[in-house]
Amino acid sequence: MFSLALSSLRHRTAAFAAAFFALFLGAALVMTFGSLIDTALGEGVDPASEETLVIMGGVVGGWSLLLVAFAVTSTATLGVRQRAKEIALLKSAGAVPGQLTRMILAEVLVLALAGAALAVPLGAACGRVVLGLLQDSGQIAPGIEHAFGAVALGQGFGITLLSAVGASLITARRAVRMRVTESLLEPTAAPARLGGLRTGFGLLFFAGAATQAVLTVTLGKGTGIEAQQYAGAADILFALGLACFAPVIVRRLPLPGFGTMGALTREALRARTASLAAALIPVVLFIGAGVGTLYMQELDSEASAGLIPEEGQRAVETLNYVVTGMIALFLCIMLINTLVASTTARSREFAQYRLAGATTSQVQTMVALETLTVTATGVLFGTLASLVTIVPFSYARTGSWIPDLDPFVYLTAVVFTAAVTFAATLLTTRRSLAAPPVTAVMV
Numbered sequence: 001m002f003s004l005a006l007s008s009l010r011h012r013t014a015a016f017a018a019a020f021f022a023l024f025l026g027a028a029l030v031m032t033f034g035s036l037i038d039t040a041l042g043e044g045v046d047p048a049s050e051e052t053l054v055i056m057g058g059v060v061g062g063w064s065l066l067l068v069a070f071a072v073t074s075t076a077t078l079g080v081r082q083r084a085k086e087i088a089l090l091k092s093a094g095a096v097p098g099q100l101t102r103m104i105l106a107e108v109l110v111l112a113l114a115g116a117a118l119a120v121p122l123g124a125a126c127g128r129v130v131l132g133l134l135q136d137s138g139q140i141a142p143g144i145e146h147a148f149g150a151v152a153l154g155q156g157f158g159i160t161l162l163s164a165v166g167a168s169l170i171t172a173r174r175a176v177r178m179r180v181t182e183s184l185l186e187p188t189a190a191p192a193r194l195g196g197l198r199t200g201f202g203l204l205f206f207a208g209a210a211t212q213a214v215l216t217v218t219l220g221k222g223t224g225i226e227a228q229q230y231a232g233a234a235d236i237l238f239a240l241g242l243a244c245f246a247p248v249i250v251r252r253l254p255l256p257g258f259g260t261m262g263a264l265t266r267e268a269l270r271a272r273t274a275s276l277a278a279a280l281i282p283v284v285l286f287i288g289a290g291v292g293t294l295y296m297q298e299l300d301s302e303a304s305a306g307l308i309p310e311e312g313q314r315a316v317e318t319l320n321y322v323v324t325g326m327i328a329l330f331l332c333i334m335l336i337n338t339l340v341a342s343t344t345a346r347s348r349e350f351a352q353y354r355l356a357g358a359t360t361s362q363v364q365t366m367v368a369l370e371t372l373t374v375t376a377t378g379v380l381f382g383t384l385a386s387l388v389t390i391v392p393f394s395y396a397r398t399g400s401w402i403p404d405l406d407p408f409v410y411l412t413a414v415v416f417t418a419a420v421t422f423a424a425t426l427l428t429t430r431r432s433l434a435a436p437p438v439t440a441v442m443v
Contacts, residue, residue: 018341019108022334023115023164026068027156029330031123032130033057034152039131042147049140056134056323057151067285067327069159070240071334073167074281105168112164116157123156124148130322137318170197202244209238209388216392225300227396228320235292235389239285242381246277246284249377275342276370280378282335283421286328287382287413292389293324294409299390303397335417336424343367343428350429351437360433364426371425375418383410 036057040050090100127146134140212234220227242249250273297320350363358366394403 018337019167020111020115021337022071023112023160024119025330025333026071026163027116027119027160028122028126029326030068030159031119031148031152031156032126032326034155035124035127035146035148036130037151038147038149039127039144041149041151042145045144046141049144052134052139053131056130066240067236067289068330069163069166070243071282071285071331073163073170074243074278074338101169101173105165108164108168109161112160113157116160119156119160120148120153123152126326127152130326133318133322139318198244202241205237205241205244209234209241209385212237213388213392216389216396220393220396223396224304227393228296228300231296231389231393231396232293232320234392235288235385236285238388239288239382239385242284242288242385243281246280247273249381250276250280250374275345276374279335279338279342279421280374280381282331282338283375283378283417284382284385286331286335286417287379288385289331290324290328290386291383291410291413292386293320294413295386295390295403295405296393297321298405298409299394299397299403332420335420339421339424340428343425344432346429347432347435350432351435351439354433354437363433364429367425367429368422371422375421378421379414379417 034057036053039045040053040057045053090103095103124146127148131140131144131146135142135144212230215230216227216234220230297317301317353363353366354360390403390405391401395401
């Protein structure tokens, strides 16, 4: 099975590229914050610096672990799902469920180990950058040297391998239970199912977000920046809950367009709920976590204006901006990665449309309408997730449920998300359409 897995990886590089980059970037992000704990455990670190490093490495690293695990699992699952036909052929050749499970597990584990190993230099470099920012702002003593050791490596390899194993087992279970006739359908046409485990996790995330919001307006009321420890997690948890229900959300999207193109777009959206759900997830997380955290910091800065700065306030502000930037970068790359992978896998579908009489312009218009629908939905639900942090924190810090915020931050996030989504999808579509349809349909 291991040799078969290696052969599959060599011949299916496009299908596994998205999963590999997700594993690589996720491991680097987790190692970055893990190295701060390694640094805190080093010799000659004063108590104040040690506390700041542990807080940033532990608390922020913990949320990074959750985001990375979710994103990696989603992307790896998408990559394996695109190989439904190959799995069907192996079943027809006599492969039993246990063999298929071991093959899929071996494939993703190879990618996970390679991604985590290659992420070590990047994680170490980013850790030094974060430490330098903390030292430049006076929160960490200047003489402390960056350390990259057991915690960073353990977290990086551990979460990467666990995510890979989880994604493999989930996808393998679905693949081996599918009939051969179903597997022979287009991989993008496979319906996205909402299993009991995914539903349970989604409800658990929603409950966690509600709990954090309640704690923000009760325990966080009048406490100053301490309210951020409750509010800061609410948007992430709510966004993850929405991401769990992404297949259901996609199936119930308001579908755009009229006439022939509208009908074609609606058919494509209904048939591709699985891949579209995977593309929706990073949009919701990007808007929810990014906008929520930035506006939370804006509210805190306004509430503290003219007052004596609280102890640790500057550290929290730096923490928010650094973490938001790194997580936003990770989710942005994840979004591009997912969109490119899912669009590239549609080359045969695009060729079939063209052979049936659709023009290149019509196919591009269909993809643009799909992208518009997914982007608008992701922004809408991401905005809802951000409000789960913004509204309770506004009440806790200012006494008002309706915050007075600068819309520039929100508009910038929305425009940037739309630009990235459309650019990644349309450019990949254009490249896919460059091949003659007769050639592409044989792939």
